Amino acid sequence: MIKFPLLAILLFVGAFLFGQTRSEKEIKDLLAHKWKATHMEQGGQKMPIPTEAGDSFLDIKADGTLIEISSEGQKKSKWSYDHRTKTFTVSNEVDPLDPWKFELIKVSETELVIKATEDGMTMNMYLKRVN
DSSP states (O other), rough: OOOOHHHHHHHHHHHHHOOOOOOOOHHOOOHHSEEEEEEEEEEEEEEEEEEGGGGGGEEOOOOOOEEEETTTTTEEEEEEEEETEEEEEOOOOSSSHHHHHHHHEOOOSEEEEEEEETTTTTEEEEEEOOO
16 A cells, blocks of 8 residues: 555656756856767758768857867857757857857757757757767
8 A cells, every 4th residue: 555655756756856957057067068060950850960061079168168170270259058048159250249049959968959040940950078
């Protein structure tokens, strides 16, 4: 008879812990690493990273600096994260008044998924942590 209430309590506690969201600091700490794009997804279709992108990395620093490393060299910009809207923003060197905005879909110890929407097209980019 005691097994059912114990099981119910364990399920409730498990559901409660699973439903907890991460704090803004925890998410920023998870973001602040070096990431390599693995693939993209548009309309449910998985697509490889274009070969011309080569070995490209995003090095997201805890101080708000982002370094894009590619075969063309390094580009430095600034990043921020809005916890309320789950928006990851990167300064745009071409037009500083129009930064790039990405929806943060997932960030974990090993994976980062961001969603970009431009000209009515939506694409998810999948990145794996390399440090």
